[in-house]
Amino acid sequence: MSSVFSTGTKTLTKREILRFLRRPWNTFLPPFITNVLYFSVFGVILGARIREIDGVPYIQFILPGLVVLGAIGNAFENASFSIFHGRWNEYIHEPLTSPLSYRSMVFSYVASSALRGIIIGVLIALIGAFFTPVHSLAHPVYAVVFLLVIATLFAGLGVIGGLVAEDFDHLTVLNQFILRPLVFFGGVFYSLDALSGAALTASYLNPMVYMVNGVRYGVLGVSDIPVNEALGVLVALTVVVLALDVAMFKRGYGLTD
Numbered sequence: 001m002s003s004v005f006s007t008g009t010k011t012l013t014k015r016e017i018l019r020f021l022r023r024p025w026n027t028f029l030p031p032f033i034t035n036v037l038y039f040s041v042f043g044v045i046l047g048a049r050i051r052e053i054d055g056v057p058y059i060q061f062i063l064p065g066l067v068v069l070g071a072i073g074n075a076f077e078n079a080s081f082s083i084f085h086g087r088w089n090e091y092i093h094e095p096l097t098s099p100l101s102y103r104s105m106v107f108s109y110v111a112s113s114a115l116r117g118i119i120i121g122v123l124i125a126l127i128g129a130f131f132t133p134v135h136s137l138a139h140p141v142y143a144v145v146f147l148l149v150i151a152t153l154f155a156g157l158g159v160i161g162g163l164v165a166e167d168f169d170h171l172t173v174l175n176q177f178i179l180r181p182l183v184f185f186g187g188v189f190y191s192l193d194a195l196s197g198a199a200l201t202a203s204y205l206n207p208m209v210y211m212v213n214g215v216r217y218g219v220l221g222v223s224d225i226p227v228n229e230a231l232g233v234l235v236a237l238t239v240v241v242l243a244l245d246v247a248m249f250k251r252g253y254g255l256t257d
Helices: 007-021 029-050 058-089 102-131 140-164 168-184 197-204 207-220 227-251
Strands: none
Touching (some): 007 102, 058 102, 058 140, 140 227
16 A cells, blocks of 8 residues: 555656646636736725725735635646546556555545645735735634645545546536535625525535635634634545545546446
8 A cells, every 4th residue: 555655646746736837828827817807806996886894905805715716716627627637538547557545546636736726826815915915814824724625625526526527518517607606605705794594594504605714714814604613614524525535536436437
């Protein structure tokens, strides 16, 4: 059984990291352009009307949510595409027939995809700092831990997406029509204080609310939910998803005909 520190695991992880670093225009340019537009339209134009939420300038209020959106979208997309593309072109059989353990393979795919998500999250934060400087993080440990857990969770979900997808259209559906709507209704552009009744109840059922508020607490020090409880739930969910990844690899789900 190979460990996550073995040469094989390091090699597979390096290959997956180089896969997106070697295509910087595809990896970094789209989120750069998209978030410049987000900050310009929602932050500058809409922010001139809303001004503040919870005592925080609106453009700063949306910054953590956009970081979450970029991190989870890229972590999920990287893992799902890598797994599916490997299945589609049958080169995923190379690590499957190697001495690598299933746990090591999952680690490589998840770690590399989470790294991409974190890099994009930091890039978005830098873009946001250009529009509205944040002089210091309110709770830097929370900001780092939440971002790490969130990116790992969605990298793990991306592995599942790559295994269950039957064609490339399925990957688009999962990312564009399921994940992103959840984020937009997860408190990125508004506070839960603005909701009531069924809308507020539905928001508490949306896991994105806990992710966005967790990062927002780390960056700005404000949150609509208890952050320690949110972090505990997200860590538990991440462990479950990673265990499911390993179980699906062991079963050969989507990997064998």
